[in-house]
Amino acid sequence: MRMLIAFSLLLAASPAAAAPPERPRMEIPPELTSPETARKLGRMAAPLARALMNLPVGEIEAIAEGRQPTEADKRRTVRDMAAADGRDIERELANAGPVIEESARRLTALLPVLMRSLDGLGEELERATANMPQPGYPRR
Secondary structure, eight states: OHHHHHHHHHHHHHHHHHSOOOOOOOOOOHHHHOHHHHHHHHHHHHHHHHHHHTOBOHHHHHHHTTSOOOHHHHHOBHHHHHHHTTOOHHHHHHHHHHHHHHHHHHHHHHHHHHHHHHTTHHHHHHHHHTTOOOTTOSOO
């Protein structure tokens, strides 16, 4: 009798065991969708870029070119290299903040659509690649 009960419990549990585990739904953190985050990114762009402009890179450039770095190379910064190209970095930095802020706003509007479209991508890829031959099988 016990065997019959145990067997019926196993049969009843098999459909539940066969069901794939439900993946947790991906949620977009509110920090990413906040307009304040976009404003902060825009305000941080210029100071961050100005700091990066002072990085010494001449020595790296000399090594990449296959030559010994000179003293002038060791003092050359990103700012020097950009100025040599005739670019007005300060003007570009002033314009970067609003551009970054607008880009962040647009990305925020796009995130829900992206999340929905990527929701079933994993299962689709598994189905599409399920019967692909494996390069190392069978080994001869």
